[in-house]
Amino acid sequence: MRTLTTTEDLAQFCQMAQGKPYVTIDTEFLRERTYYSKLCLIQMALPGGSSENAVLIDPLVGEMSLEPLYDLFRDTSIVKVFHAARQDLEIFFIEAGVFPDPLFDTQVAAMVCGFGEQVGYETLVRKITKQGLDKSSRFTDWSRRPLSDAQKNYALADVTHLRQIYEFLATRLDESDRGHWVEEELQTLTNPATYTVKPSEAWRRVKTRTNSPKFLSIVKELAMFREQFSQSRNIPRNRVFKDDALVELASTKPSSLNDLSRSRLLLREARKGEIAEGILKAVELGLSCPPEDMPQMEKRDDRQQVNPALADLLRVLLKAKTESSGVAPKLIATASELDALASGKRDVVALSGWRHEVFGEDALRLCDGKVALAANGSSIKIVQL
Structure with a gap:
């Protein structure tokens, strides 16, 4: 199996894709320790059953530029095939502001073709190709090097079987004249707003039992601070403080480090330094928010009486x-x-x-x-x- 580690090798493979009707693509990444996904591996395969038509692309080795791949994404004559593409597309959009065009998502197509809701790749492999998948490398830390042959084979299987799955589903869609259904569904996946997180709107994801505008003002400021801090440091939100701690802080309204020390749910690291300062400032801003600017939970329409x-x-x-x-x-x-x-x-x-x-x-x-x-x-x- 081939592993590409240089920009020149990647450009050569992308050149091989020219004139082909489609290319299958998948990624391996980590997100447990970062805010943004860390791209660790890219798998690609060209049409045909030959193993020479499938490669691994290792962005963690050397100084590889992915621009040849992004040029391929912009080539509208070649269909870019993914399965459950949302997280893959988020990586490429955050990294380069580019979406594959045209895009085909086999998970979406499978739902349209009657394979059920959010059907998994393994299920499609079994039902369409009549083969099984080796699951032994499912929980690999893809950032570690070197990768074993078993890990490489596991990763390549995500794009080699995808060729047959794509051809089967594309034919089914043509026969049923439902291709435009899939295109409608994919518009959300290629909308930048899908991947744009606004810190000022982060509070809406926090579950609370209190709808008091003043309470929500503090929640909003705390959630906004956490989002901005997480993005700037590229760390997960819960490494700053978790939702239950956020709600506790909005309830107790700490005004000093001594108040923070009494928190039951706040991480020890968050009771001092920049995070502690940010928390106290956010609480202060929430308390001083003018009534007309306080957030409001969306109210149920009183006229909505379900029959x-x-x-x-x-x-x-x-x-x-x-x-x-x-x-x-x-x-x-x-x-x-x-x-x-x-x-x-x-x-x-x-x-x-x-x-x-x-x-x-x-x-x-x-x-x-x-x-x-x-x-x-x-x-x-x-x-x-």
Whole structure:
């Protein structure tokens, strides 16, 4: 197996990809000890069954530039194939501000083709290629060198089987004319906003039981400080302080180092130095926030009164549509979207794009009393009223 360690070797392999219809790509990375993922290995394979068409790219050895790979990403004549691409794309976007174009995600395509929700790579290998995967290297520390042959073979399998999986799913999509469904789903993956973390919005991820604006003001300032500190030091958020400690701090409102020392949940390292100073400043800013600028939890629309009978009918309709289309239910509509429809809301994803074609149109007709549902043996049919 070939391992590329120089920019020249990478450029040569990317040149080999020119004129090919697609290339399969995967990455190995670590994130346990950093805020941003640390790229440790890239696997790529060109069409065909030859092992010479698959390589490992080691960015941790020497001074390799990944620009030849990014040029390949920009080449719109070659499809870049990933499985469950979100974390891979985040790495490349953070590193170089580039997305593969065009992109094909076999996990998304498999959901559209009836393989279930968030189907794993191992499942697709087993069902499509009729082969198994060696799991012995699953928990490898990919930052350590040298890599063993077993680890290299494990990594390469993530792109070699992907060739057959892609060709199978692409054919299935062409036959069913559902390629545009996948393209709609991939728009989120190639949207920079998906990977842009705004420190000022970090508080929304913190679960609290109190909706007091003053309390939330402190939560917001603490979460913003933690996010900024984590990003600047490239360390995980919970290495600064965890969510439960953040909520405790917002409740106790410490104003001195002595107050911080009484915290039950705050890490010892956070009770002194820059983190302690940042905490005290954040609490101060939260307490002094003008009432008009205090954050508010999103309020439930009082007008949203869910019709439980209609919600149940929508679930029956969704199940019927799932069975007839072969598409995973949660990919079409979530439970909260069904409840929203049953309460009269119409600004839900299930009513747009390909989902409108598969489910949304009939869902609206059901809500408006224009159709009914009837049992037809073991299936459900729609009856025009």
